[in-house]
Amino acid sequence: MTIFGQSRLTRITYAVLLLLMFCFDFAKDPIERLIMGEHDQAARELMAPRPAGSTGTAVGGEVSGKNMPLMFKGQEELVKQIAASGRKPTAEDMQNLRAMAVKGAIQMAVGVGASDAETAKLVARRSFFETLYVVAAIAMTAITIVGLLYIVSSRLRDIGWPQYLLWVLLAPVFLPRFLAIPLPALAIQGIAFFFYGVLLVLAFIPGEDSNPPTQYKLAQSPTPAKRRPGQFGRLGTQ
Numbered sequence: 001m002t003i004f005g006q007s008r009l010t011r012i013t014y015a016v017l018l019l020l021m022f023c024f025d026f027a028k029d030p031i032e033r034l035i036m037g038e039h040d041q042a043a044r045e046l047m048a049p050r051p052a053g054s055t056g057t058a059v060g061g062e063v064s065g066k067n068m069p070l071m072f073k074g075q076e077e078l079v080k081q082i083a084a085s086g087r088k089p090t091a092e093d094m095q096n097l098r099a100m101a102v103k104g105a106i107q108m109a110v111g112v113g114a115s116d117a118e119t120a121k122l123v124a125r126r127s128f129f130e131t132l133y134v135v136a137a138i139a140m141t142a143i144t145i146v147g148l149l150y151i152v153s154s155r156l157r158d159i160g161w162p163q164y165l166l167w168v169l170l171a172p173v174f175l176p177r178f179l180a181i182p183l184p185a186l187a188i189q190g191i192a193f194f195f196y197g198v199l200l201v202l203a204f205i206p207g208e209d210s211n212p213p214t215q216y217k218l219a220q221s222p223t224p225a226k227r228r229p230g231q232f233g234r235l236g237t238q
Contacts, residue, residue: 004150008158008207015203017151021144028140035136039129046122145174152199158207169198 009017078096082089089097153166173195176183183191 003163004153006157007150007154009151009154010158010207011203011205014151014155014158017147018199018203021147021151024140024147025144031136031140032133035129035133039126039133042122042126042129046119046126152202155202158209159202159205160208169195 078093078100082093148170149166152169153163156163156165172191175181176188176191
């Protein structure tokens with residue numbers, strides 16, 4: 001089975017693509033830090049003190065002429081209903097109060113149900129960068145894997161080496177990552193030096209078509225035979 005058809009890369013093209021891959025590899029970390037920086041900034045602005053709407057906000061109220069402690073809006077309404085009925089709160093009422101407290105706290109933390117446009121905008125911005133980080137990480141990993149497979153496979157094909165060497169060269173790097181094999185730091189550094197060393201060596205090996213053509217000795221042209229006296233028809237050759 002072959003991949004990427006019969007594509008080939010000459011030494012110059014391979015070197016250029018390899019350089020681009022190295023640059024892309026160094027750009028991954030700044031890109032991820034930039035995305036997470038925007039996400040963290042949105043989260044800090046979301047949690048910063050600012051005027052907020054009634055939904056998910058703790059407020060103080062007054063019930064039967066008495067000042068009440070801070071409560072979420074749903075809790076305040078339920079307490080007023082119990083006070084207006086004149087009955088003692090049941091176990092179900094207490095359970096509902098606790099559930100509303102948890103719900104209000106979660107809404108306040110994540111901004112769900114925010115009534116003001118600024119809070120809703122910050123929540124959407126934080127969610128966008130959180131999703132973008134995951135998508136970018138997957139996309140950059142896919143670009144790296146497909147790019148390495150393409151340039152190494154195409155270079156091996158141009159050199160004339162068998163394609164199974166592709167998996168021999170890439171296995172030490174990809175297998176520990178996909179299988180989550182724990183390796184000591186020294187082994188990781190050794191694999192990295194081996195991998196990048198092999199990639200650089202491939203850039204200096206000439207391809208099959210770059211070898212000088214074999215010189216063949218030209219065959220001598222046949223010498224026409226002399227016509228014998230009285231001979232007719234084809235002369236023939238010696």
